[in-house]
């Protein structure tokens with residue numbers, strides 16, 4: 001069996017989920033950990049028996065045995081890292097959000113086309129079995145067209161929003177705060193469920209952190225889809241609990257998607273007085289990272305078609321960018 005060699009560009013909190021995924025799949029071996037925090041990378045390399053550690057990722061790009069890089073550095077580095085890797089003849093798997101804005105994302109796509117290198121942006125939530133079933137039920141009409149939808153995300157990122165040296169929430173490093181980092185998943189997933197957006201109205205503000213170096217810590221976004229569905233996303237980084245949920249409905253039925261206390265993702269449908277569970281995806285976040293990474297390895301090794309085109313990722317970035325514009329300008333924005 002062919003084994004691919006991968007370099008991690010960034011070895012922070014998400015790296016362990018990726019290490020789990022490569023080990024579970026078995027078709028790729030992590031041969032480099034590249035992180036400016038050498039102490040952190042060194043410890044991880046020792047724990048996972050990874051042969052090479054460097055603070056300068058371009059060193060790994062010179063390794064002729066390296067097949068691809070997995071970008072897990074802060075968002076402002078996604079574009080330069082991806083472009084340097086593709087120019088060095090390496091394929092790229094990149095964490096979400098794709099980059100700082102739609103133009104940077106388009107530049108990455110253009111580079112992939114001109115170098116002929118594979119580029120895949122890992123919006124792993126699209127791969128979760130519950131989310132995939134929900135989309136299928138919408139596509140087939142098994143769940144008839146919803147009228148409205150509500151998505152919520154509550155979390156406690158206040159400590160890192162108050163920490164001046166943490167990149168989280170610094171607009172020049174991440175693109176924005178709660179809406180950009182957490183909302184990027186939700187907006188992408190709402191697009192996965194309901195398609196293209198035609199208008200956006202957003203209010204995203206820093207309500208609690210009181211740190212002028214950082215961006216929004218709370219957000220409320222209304223997305224009007226071309227299909228007529230209206231979805232509202234409420235995101236909050238300043239609670240002391242963690243939860244996420246989606247709910248949509250029509251005159252007869254309501255669909256619920258939510259994470260339970262065991263970290264499983266669940267899909268229920270309610271009709272009349274009866275609410276039925278249709279699917280439970282245990283340990284959904286870690287497992288969907290794994291499914292997404294295996295899908296990328298299928299692209300690399302079996303020429304599998306990407307589950308979604310790169311243009312989808314650029315559109316998600318554009319939607320996010322327009323949400324920020326709506327909030328800054330205090331108006332509803334029409335999408336071209």
Ligand SMILES: NC(=O)c1ccc[n+]([C@@H]2O[C@H](COP(=O)([O-])OP(=O)(O)OC[C@H]3O[C@@H](n4cnc5c(N)ncnc54)[C@H](O)[C@@H]3O)[C@@H](O)[C@H]2O)c1
Pocket residue numbers: 009010011012013014015034035036037040055057071072073074075077095096097122124181
């Ligand atoms: N898909 C998801 O659900 C998910 C979850 C968490 C994070 N992410 C994404 O993964 C990325 C990293 O997030 P994280 O939470 O692991 O952050 P983190 O801060 O824990 O880790 C980032 C790492 O990048 C390193 N780094 C900084 N500059 C570097 C450079 N020039 N070269 C190499 N390494 C460098 C840092 O030292 C740090 O160890 C972000 O883009 C984030 O949006 C995605």
